[in-house]
Amino acid sequence: MGQDYYSILGIIRNAKDADIKKAYRRLALKYHPDRSTDPCADEKFLQIAEAYDILSDLRKKATYDKFGEEGLKGGIPPEFGDTGAWTTGYTFHGNANKIFRDFFGGDNPFADFFDTKGEINLGFGGLRGCGVKKQDPPIERELHLSLEDLYHGCLKKIKITRRVMNEDGHTSSIKDKILTIQVKPGWLSGTKITFPNEGDQGPNNIPSDIIFIVKEKPHPWFCRDKNDLIFSASIPLAKALTGYTVEIETLDDRFLSIPINDIVHPKYTKVVAGEGMPLSKDPVQKGNLVIQFDIRFPDKLTPAKKKLINQALNG
Template sequence: MGQDYYAVLGITRSAHHAGINQAYRKLALKFHPLKNSEPAAPHRFKQIAEAYDVLSDPRKKATYDKFGEEGLKGGIPPEFGGEGAWTSGYVFHGNADKIFKEFFGGDNPFADFFKPDGSEVITAFGGLRGRGVKKQDPPIERDLYLSLEDLFFGCTKKIKISRRVMNEDGHTSSIRDKILSIDVCPGWNQGTKITFTNEGDQGPNIIPADIIFTVKEKPHPRFKRQGNDLVYISNIALGKALIGCTVAVETLDERLLHIPINDIVHPKYSKVVPGEGMRLSKDPNQKGDLIIQFDIQFPEHLTPQKKHLIRQALLS
């Protein structure tokens, strides 16, 4: 008669996945050779690991429940097991420490439960300190590209992600889509981060990763952003740079501004229009400035008559 894996873990045959995990956790910590100095502890620790290895796997468990240890380890002919029957026979790899580490997480999880002398590490709340059954995956970082209009007015962006989700049986998983909604606030700056906690892939021994979106600004056809200000480049002829002109600028909210330029426009000159820049994230009713810079268009050639007129105007 084969060994009773349920009896090894001290559970009934009706135990669910959570009960199997709980029983293994309790017994593995109790009989780990570093904690338990009894001569039989290593053998008991290995028995517990093998029982958990079988009962935590739906396929192994189903074969064991139907055919016992002999059928599980000897292999089941297809005529008895049906399609997908366990035909090769189960062999326990014998590495109880490997199962212990996979269950508790980390390269050396036992060090978080006990000191080198085998005594328990106790927290202020009376429990064992350590990673626990699960550990969290590193964050998943993605760029969120937004137009200046999106950042000026604010908007809602819906992003579809595909992630691995654990099924109700606690053993298997499947890929499912989910829609994440981001409410963009007016005035957000490039580099703003939006975090969705635990929205990464799920797994039996992990805490899903956080998904972090970082705001990136799309290039704009008219403006370049500098903090809360907007920079606009106006192309004007040399003559207008000298005698003045009016610059028309269409704003992000589709108003047309007519800005008079009465100064002489030199290469380093800029015109500041207060309150016509980006909205401020702390107070959307306030805005930065519009800064008009100039690209002066010099003529490629001049007729002798025009050169004479310019000479008279500038050198007289």
């Protein structure tokens, strides 16, 4: 009659993986030789480690459940093996401290778990210290969007490749995942979109958050200043003095004809209210369209033209 590893951990035979881990955590902390006053702590700590090593591994657990300790350690006979050959038996390596370190993480799991007085630290959510998984730093990626995307809003699907843990809780594999971002009208460059815990998974870590940061692509004729759109119109000097109509194609495919009846000087701007970018908090509201002017001066003037300009301006 072999050992009953379920009884060693104090769990039932159909216990789930989470129950196995919970039982090991409780008993390993209770009987750790560095902390326990039980005279049999060394022996119990070793038994607990071996029981966990077997029951936390799906293949070992399945063999143990079917053939018991004798079959697990002696090997499976040919008539039961998948290949028809006698499989090699399991041998516990005997290093209970390694099992403990691998489970809790770190070379000295008690360094943070116990305070300077040797008392267990308790915090909100239960035990804290090395027994609590730490989250990896966030992963930041740029999300390049056109001005049209930020004006109308859009749906972006981004494929990421990450490491995920398999069902056995010990091995991992590489898998793709599609993340969906609903771009809202009016988002500013620098807006952050966070996908919690979508980074690589591991047995002793909390996956990192993935953060996408909006980066605005250059536009052929608009520049953006927060919620305002800046348009630069190139006009000849004569039109700057006598009047001009600016034609602008908007981001929603309309054409604006904006008459300029003022004299356009180098610092002059024309503001068209409500023709800028949508406000992210209220997309119905919009910023302004600000028209700046690049006045084209003639390269040279004939004496006759200079005389006419002189007369016109001084008349």
